[in-house]
Amino acid sequence: MKIAITSASGQLGAAIVKTLIQEIGKENVIAIARTPANAEHLGVEVRKGDYNNRQEFNEALKGIDKLLLVSGMDEPQKRIQQHRNVIDAAKQNGVQKLVYTSIVGDENNNAFSPVVQSNQQTEMDVRNSGLDYVIGRNGIYIEPDLEYIDTYVKEGGITNCAADGKCTYTSREELAQAYVQLLLTDELNGEILNLVGEGITQAQLTDYINRVYGLNLKFTSISVEEYKNERQAALGEFLGTIIAGIYEGIRIGANDVKSDFEKAAGRVHISPLEMIARFHKNQS
Template sequence: MKIAVTSTSGKLGASIVRHLIDEIGKEQVIGIARTPEKATYLGVEIIKGDYNNKQDFDVALKGVDAVLLVSGMDEPQKRIIQHRNVIEAAKNNGVKKIVYTSIIGAEENNAFSPIVQTNRQTEKDIRNSGLKWVIGRNGIYIEPDLEYLDTYIKEGEIRNCASDGKCTYTSREELGYAYAKMLLEDKHNGNTYNLVGEGISQTELAESINKVYTTNLVYNSVSVKDYAIERKSDLGEFMGTIIAGIYEGIKNGANDVPSDFEKAAGRSHKSALEMVKTFKSMNTLF
């Protein structure tokens, strides 16, 4: 069985490849990347695949039994067409199964909603493709908070507009494990899963980080408006708007959803504390 994973130059795609290798070995896994040289370290065959170029995928998906489509990172309206390029190439090449990394979140009422809407459209496209399918709706990754830790330590705080809202954090490692199972096990076909962990507040996130890294972080909430201004100043209009929208969604409960992780992965999701410990063991920067 040959399985292809798109966006393997990214961290989620790479995690899925590593977990698939653990399950079925390197020979059965193909990585697809817009810049192949960025993914060769994974030790599997890497083929060029740009979401904007359907011809790339007509080549990359030849002889493939199942494909894992990692949601693109482009502007919302471009994503729908990009994802369709992969879906159409999968159909044309006789791929039997497609698994998609979607996201949880509110379809309206915050600045992240346009991203959620385009993911829902791709979900519809996949359900209507005629292929066997599984859809995972990813929770918010915990890793970006941990990768940002030096800044949090400098400032002595975690600051955003989530207020007391609960966020069901996951990690790329947890997702990689679940998606490998979803690709390989037929019992998941036709299911849409919320791939999330337990719901925790930002204060609880700070407490977990403090326990593992012996830091003294506190959580401070700011208004949605002030946080959006701050993020746009740091990250630019597009990414700043998205990040502020994510935390606004957390504040409003959009990310506190029931978890289907155990159904998908066959084991319970790691706690926030366990995810922080795993991250630290894999990234001994601090």
């Protein structure tokens, strides 16, 4: 059985490839990347596949039994056709099963909603493909917050517009474990699963970071408008709006959802404190 992972040069794709190798051996894992050289370190066969190029995916998916489609990072409207290129090539090549990495979030009420809408359109395209499928909806990764710690220290704390909304954080390592199980077992075919951990507030997140890193950061919540302006000034209009939308989503409860992680992975999701401790250990 040959299993292919798209966007294998990205952080989530690479984590899934590494976890899958441990289960079925590297000879059965195919990495697909827009720039193959960026995935060669994974030690498996790498095939070229750009989401914009249907023909490349027609070639990349030859002889593939199961496929994991990692959601693209382009603008929301562009992603829909990009993902369709992969789905159509999978159908043409007789791929038996497609697993898609979607996202948790509110589809209407904040600046992150266009991203959620585009993912949900792909969910519909996957469901209508005629292939066996499973859809995972990823929670927000905890890693970017932890990669930002030097900035938090410099600024003396964490500031955003999430107020006391809860966020069910996950990590790429945890997601890799869940997606490998969804690829290998067929009991959950046809389901949509929230791949998230325990819901915590930004104040709790700050407390956990302080405990693991020995810091004394404070959490400050500001208005959505103020945070959006600040992020746009720092990151540019497109990315700044998206980031502000993510935290606005947390504020309104869009990221406090029921977890299906144990159902998917066969074990409970590790705690936020444990995720932070593992990240810290891996960095040091």
